[in-house]
Amino acid sequence: MNRDDLIEIMDQHTEHLLRIAYCYVMDLHAAEDIVQEVFIKFYRNQHNYEERGEIKAYLAKMTVNRSKDYLRSWNYRKVQLQSKFSLHAERRNLDGLVMRDEQQMIGEAILALPLKQREVLVHFYFNEMTIAEIANTVSIPESTVKTRLTRGRELLRNELSGIVWEVLLNE
Structure with missing residues (x-):
């Protein structure tokens, strides 16, 4: 697989994979990072990919696995703890009529x-x-x-x- 093939695959599947990752991690920036990591891993390990099935399902599975890894990570737990404190402060400032x-x-x-x-x-x-x-x-x-x-x-x-x-x- 050459660079152009990878770019074509990324164009076709990025949006779908972003939706999957976002539904797991509920953070757009983290979802973008996850999808980027999936494509990097796919490119580096493309020799392991056997075209037995659809590439969309293969990439989706990689995204699900990477998203689950992220949810188990220390970084995620640290971000969640920080956001709880900031959300609590923001909620007090809202007028409740949103x-x-x-x-x-x-x-x-x-x-x-x-x-x-x-x-x-x-x-x-x-x-x-x-x-x-x-x-x-x-x-x-x-x-x-x-x-x-x-x-x-x-x-x-x-x-x-x-x-x-x-x-x-x-x-």
Whole structure:
């Protein structure tokens, strides 16, 4: 694989991989770093890649694994601790009357779910992956994907149940 091939692969898959990484780490800068590391690792170890399947799934799996590594890292825990202190100070300064768009509310509710449920919901609805593709990407059985989808939907339904939706009022 030459440089031009790598650039073409990056152009095709960067946005998709960024979405995956962001859904895990919930930080755009960290997600960008993760995707960059994935492409570097792919380029350096391209001789290990066997074209048995689709490159998109291979890169997605690498991104998921790197994202999980990041979540286990000391750097992530340190950033989380620092952000908790700064968010607490920011919340006191807000007047509490900030309006949110309904899509933003749904997105925040999804990102608030536990990682196991969040990852399958994001892959299923936003990345439009099948249950088999999700199982392959996350390295879990299909039955586990189905269970996590069901539990994730239930948690999401409970989280969003008390909200009056403007869209429904205007119909």
